[in-house]
Amino acid sequence: MSYLKDGNLEQFSSIEHGFGTASSLWPEDIILMSQKHTNHVIIIEDGNGAYIPVADALLTSIPAKRLGVKTADCLPILLYNPRVKVAGAIHAGWRGLANAIILNTIDKLRTFYNASPENTYFSIGPGICKNCYEVGTEVIDRINSVIEVNGAFRQTAQHAGMLDTRAIAERQILSAGVPQSNISHVNFCTRCSPGFHSHRAGSKERQVSFIGIR
Numbered sequence: 001m002s003y004l005k006d007g008n009l010e011q012f013s014s015i016e017h018g019f020g021t022a023s024s025l026w027p028e029d030i031i032l033m034s035q036k037h038t039n040h041v042i043i044i045e046d047g048n049g050a051y052i053p054v055a056d057a058l059l060t061s062i063p064a065k066r067l068g069v070k071t072a073d074c075l076p077i078l079l080y081n082p083r084v085k086v087a088g089a090i091h092a093g094w095r096g097l098a099n100a101i102i103l104n105t106i107d108k109l110r111t112f113y114n115a116s117p118e119n120t121y122f123s124i125g126p127g128i129c130k131n132c133y134e135v136g137t138e139v140i141d142r143i144n145s146v147i148e149v150n151g152a153f154r155q156t157a158q159h160a161g162m163l164d165t166r167a168i169a170e171r172q173i174l175s176a177g178v179p180q181s182n183i184s185h186v187n188f189c190t191r192c193s194p195g196f197h198s199h200r201a202g203s204k205e206r207q208v209s210f211i212g213i214r
């Protein structure tokens, strides 16, 4: 199985994780969501959870539950809080960012698990890069309602430009009180780096990233 690893999460022996590529086999016993670019966060704290309804983030403190996120240009974001031993997986494209899925997940961490952003670690995985992701300016208005896009958008036409979703995701995580030193990137572009499924490049398939508590 070929998964990309991030040292920011590898430092914790209590978890396992991986960012999928086009050649990664899907992990066994993985819990996947019906992803719809929402702000819905599902907390998995019982023995079931094989079927997850519409959601774009999962959180658990139960060992041996592998939380999965499918992507093909959107960002897979994995997180871990070693104090309360909670792991999470987030699906974040521009719609998810505009719907505040990251902020809602951090809010659920705080309210349900009493987990502080200051000691939660985030890894932002492979997604489409700022040189490959053209969007209409209406997208910018939507994202601006949650957080200022500012330098993360480069206008190239009257009603379009290039969007840096990675920068916006990081800014949202920082805005919730997570220290910069707790955030890292597995910085591949799913469109212009080889070996990934890319929706914009015409792929109908998805790669799967996962995190689980051992």
Ligand SMILES: [Zn+2]
Pocket: 128, 129, 130, 131, 132, 189, 190, 191, 192, 193
């Ligand atoms: Zn690219």
